[in-house]
Amino acid sequence: MTAYFKQDGPVDGAALDGMAQGVLGRPVPRIEGLAKVTGTATYAAEYDVANLAEGVFVTATITRGVVKSIASEAARAMPGVLAVISEARMTTRAAQGTAGEAPEQEPQRVSYWGQPIALVVAETFEQARDAAKQLVVEYDADTGVALDPATATSEPQEDEAIDMGDLNAAMQAATYSVDMTVETEGHASAAMEPHAAIAAWEGDKLTVHASLQMLNYNISELADALDMDETNIRLVSAYVGGGFGSKLGISEDVVAAALASRELGRPVRVVMSRQQVFQCIMRRSETWQRLRLACDADGKLTGFGHQARVSNLPGETFAEPVLQSSHFLYAAPNRSLSMDLVRIHRMTAGSVRAPGEAVGMPALEMAMDELAEKAGIDPVAFRLRNIPDRDPEGNLPFTSHGLAECLRQGAEAFGWESGTRKPRHRREGEWWIGTGMASAARVHNASEAKARVRLTADGRAEVETDMTDIGTGTYTICAQIAGEMLGLPMDRVTVSLGDTDYPRGPGSGGSWGAPSIGSAVYLACKALRGQLAKRGNIDEADLVLKDGAVEGGRSVADLIGGEVLEEIGHYEPGTNEHDYTSSGFGAFFAEVRVNHWTGETRVDRMTGAFGFGRVLNEKTARSQCLGGITWSIGTALTEALHFDPRDGHLANPDLAEYHVPVHRDVREVEVLMLQERDPLASAIQAKGIGELGMCGGAGAIANAIYNACGVRLRQLPMTPDRVLACLRD
Amino acid sequence: MSETIKVNGSDHLMPADARVSLLDFLRHYVGLTGTKKGCDHGQCGACTVLVDGVRINSCLTLAAMHGQQEVTTIEGLGTPDAPSDLQKAFLEHDGFQCGYCTPGQICSATALLDEIRAEWPSDASDDLNAPSLSDEEIRERMSGNLCRCGAYANILAAIRQVAETGA
């Protein structure tokens, strides 16, 4: 049976809160955690498959043009080499998130440096790697290819444009205003597990073990790429070693492994090298942003302008949604927002954790800090003064709005000193010390989701869905919801994820995973409760289940009576999506030290306060926030993709040259989570949390750098060379 | 040259191909996939194992070079039925998210505690002759193990607990 629910309006929050088991929200350790800490969790490349051949990609060394010839014969003559695959169906980019169709194909047409053009398959990895290195390729390279975002042709993004009132007039009439540009560099997801796939055919049935975030879309993308029926495909991603957007769409390895395996009639594994992951999956676009903010003498915003320019390859519709939070975060009657997408031949731009807000929010919050300073108002008070009652553009109500509460609680926990703020007010030896803050916001979306929950004859619950856990805690929160609803301790719930043989989940992306799949599990369990109530002749509302039994009565196993009960929960967002604006909110506070002689910045401590509806698991939710704050540090200080201006190739395609934060970069971090219910956000009153923790955090660090040493850099990352160049004696 | 290599106490035949890294040997030849490949270039620490008790990046060395030595991987430190103290502490403190960097982190942390006992100094040591286990000391010594999920604060808590209580 299917329990279907489309959310048109608020849900009754009482149901989940009234359960007796008491596991939901608790800091339960991850149920798959023991497998991960003992090295027994199996990731995509690690399945033990007999007769496995190994594939290694060869990538283009031109920017744009065609592959004229590939010396396949010479490669085939090398020891162990089985084939050189360069089929037209091979994909040359990863699919964009939620594409549901194949990305660009035809590897002989090159549109960026580093694009896969062939796959060398051999008996062993060492043989394939050697032959791939030595493969001779001839090209017809185009000249005069657009590479510079500052000069390339741009396409205005009409659905992002807003013009309300008269921003120019507001800027002129303002008591205080700022008009500034901020530039941010590109980012890489750099998930620790490289993209990998093992493909095997049985007749016309294809199974691929891959590292993917959204199997519900990936299956359609793969079917389209291979021109086959979805029902003949099975995708498995039981463990995913991080995604952060890079595994939203099927990557090149998945399709290439499937094609090679079909040609050779044996299973093929393709693991991308770290350099290939950097060069041919996704980059976050660099951004150029102009912010114009105007306020009156009381610090009320009268004008709000945010303009952005981002880039992508021709043929890609994705444009880093820099303005996403700017549309609703602060009230101001005169508004002008616009975005341009320029076409250049660098690798594909796509989703990297918190697409849009990750770079748009810091820029906005840097501008807010400058304006607060001009107006002589404490930056926390300045933000509190400008929180809108309703979405200032759509005039929609918010589902729930925790910004003010996060600002207050965060300030208190951090020990924020309100009052006059002056840069260079504290020095310890060679270090300038200062503080800064920023708001956090990340739009909340829910997505359609299905999950099956089964009550077995011995009174255990089994949850099944093709939803993935990419480190987000999905396994555990699904078990907690089922345990809470069905009155079962954690050890009597099993959760199976990441297999397209199970009902379609929402996929992990856009922070909608937990609220959406959680709602589906909840609906299935609610229906099962109905069945149990009927069997026990009790009203469902009066059914109290705890530790595997009706409180003070029969056990669940007894009620089931030797059968198996099964329900599929099917959740779909409804009119809420159009009737409300929904977002997670928060606030960041940072204390940094900046070295007077080297320009080096260290983040001594950070506090983040976040409101995102129901907290499903205190431990894993906190970890999501910690991760986001860690990314904020990288965005602020170290992370930058560097492209060669001559051919657009990524010059720092590895973890030695692209600097993600390491242990020593992350000192004291404190996370506060509001106790909140959002009955409009999802059936379980929860919003997403995977991205909120980095939506603005880099702004808090930038503002703290100014407060510490008096340098207002309008460029991210704020590397020592850049800070030093602006440091006065 | 030795014909076999000892991994977690048992002998395995050396690969015939001299190009096989110790990491690929463990993953592809021995079938121990707990040791992870994150970069294959000594940049991430996911492949950390212990060789005669000392931590190394197994991607940066060839299997053929370790014939006379004792290799310990994450599987040799503990099992789901009998996890080590550090493995338990990582679980309790949520010292991981996706879990991919985790075996390397735990192997590193295991060796780190021994290094402190042996009084090896680091960049973060106040006293080069007697390093103490300050938070900064742990962070410095763990900085070769990247965690993109950003579990650093929790990893520190897990290591600190084991260092202080021995469990």
Ligand code: FES
């Ligand atoms: S795989 Fe060895 S250090 Fe990254």
Ligand code: FES
């Ligand atoms: S747990 Fe995912 S990289 Fe560390």
